Amino acid sequence: MSKDPNKKLVVLLTGASTGLGLELTKLITQQPDFHLVATARESSLSRFAENHIFENDQLWLRPMDVLNKHDRDNVLKEIRLKLGGVDILINNAGYMLRAVVEHVAEMERFQQMDTNFRAPMALIRRVLPHMRRSRRGHIINISSVSGMMAMPTMSVYSASKFALEGASESLWYEVRPWNIHVSIVQPGFIHSSSYLNVKSSKECQHSLNDPQDPYYYHYNSMIPFINKVMELTPSTPEQVARTILRLMRKKRPPLRVAATWDAHFFFILRRFLPRSFYHWFLYRSLPHIRQWGSRN
Numbered sequence: 001m002s003k004d005p006n007k008k009l010v011v012l013l014t015g016a017s018t019g020l021g022l023e024l025t026k027l028i029t030q031q032p033d034f035h036l037v038a039t040a041r042e043s044s045l046s047r048f049a050e051n052h053i054f055e056n057d058q059l060w061l062r063p064m065d066v067l068n069k070h071d072r073d074n075v076l077k078e079i080r081l082k083l084g085g086v087d088i089l090i091n092n093a094g095y096m097l098r099a100v101v102e103h104v105a106e107m108e109r110f111q112q113m114d115t116n117f118r119a120p121m122a123l124i125r126r127v128l129p130h131m132r133r134s135r136r137g138h139i140i141n142i143s144s145v146s147g148m149m150a151m152p153t154m155s156v157y158s159a160s161k162f163a164l165e166g167a168s169e170s171l172w173y174e175v176r177p178w179n180i181h182v183s184i185v186q187p188g189f190i191h192s193s194s195y196l197n198v199k200s201s202k203e204c205q206h207s208l209n210d211p212q213d214p215y216y217y218h219y220n221s222m223i224p225f226i227n228k229v230m231e232l233t234p235s236t237p238e239q240v241a242r243t244i245l246r247l248m249r250k251k252r253p254p255l256r257v258a259a260t261w262d263a264h265f266f267f268i269l270r271r272f273l274p275r276s277f278y279h280w281f282l283y284r285s286l287p288h289i290r291q292w293g294s295r296n
């Protein structure tokens with residue numbers, strides 16, 4: 001993508017201190033042609049040192065809570081003044097809210113949408129002027145298989161990733177005239193400890209422990225199922241990070257990238273099965289589905 005072969009491409013990465021973000025940080029800092037600005041919440045910055053990651057000529061570590069405009073402005077201003085601007089933006093920060101639709105309070109819904117959708121949009125708005133002027137750039141939004149298919153108990157998480165995908169698709173058309181690329185990366189289940197970071201809504205936490213709650217079986221079937229799949233899947237954050245690095249180097253990066261084997265599998269399933277059969281098939285495959293709905 002670089003016009004001047006000696007200029008390092010400036011990469012801005014969010015949520016870089018754990019999971020996929022941390023693996024991306026380790027991988028990108030090994031590449032001589034990138035200058036990485038790896039960001040994390042102030043409270044999480046110490047994890048870099050714990051992982052033996054320290055600042056150097058081509059790596060900056062900066063605090064950024066993606067929900068905090070002041071943090072976003074600070075990092076972007078410093079990049080603009082010292083490095084010119086962002087060439088590749090990787091919107092990785094995000095979390096998963098566990099709750100059925102009926103169990104999500106308004107503030108919980110806002111927080112999920114703000115983190116997974118509105119914050120990436122805010123960053124994109126800020127990096128585009130430089131990309132337009134230099135007539136190059138790459139926006140990489142980390143979505144999920146949940147951005148193409150929705151699972152029960154993950155309603156607003158799915159909504160946030162569907163929103164991210166919709167806006168990314170519009171953006172793909174809008175900025176193509178300036179040679180700016182947009183990619184949506186869809187990992188499926190990843191073998192990592194990130195399921196420990198899944199947040200449950202207040203009502204979900206209550207329901208989980210109350211066998212009389214109408215949604216008790218929904219949660220108590222889905223949680224062990226998801227944990228098991230995450231434990232058994234061969235897909236790792238390192239592998240997804242390598243896929244993203246390859247994407248960063250592509251001359252014509254694709255809009256959508258299925259980043260794990262199950263993402264490919266579900267893509268094929270969704271594309272080729274008749275819609276009504278697809279939904280019926282997935283419904284019948286849900287763990288202990290016969291128990292769901294046994295309470296009112």
Ligand SMILES: NC(=O)c1ccc[n+]([C@@H]2O[C@H](COP(=O)([O-])OP(=O)(O)OC[C@H]3O[C@@H](n4cnc5c(N)ncnc54)[C@H](OP(=O)(O)O)[C@@H]3O)[C@@H](O)[C@H]2O)c1
Nearest residue numbers: 015018019020041044065066092093094144187190194197
């Ligand atoms: N793990 C999976 O199976 C999976 C599957 C599909 C898609 N994804 C997506 O992949 C991306 C990375 O997830 P992961 O698997 O690496 O999970 P992870 O280990 O939980 O990492 C998520 C990162 O996002 C950061 N983050 C959350 N809220 C933030 C905020 N307000 N400001 C700044 N950083 C914030 C977290 O920081 P703190 O440590 O400070 O909380 C953490 O570093 C996410 O967008 C996720 O939706 C993951």
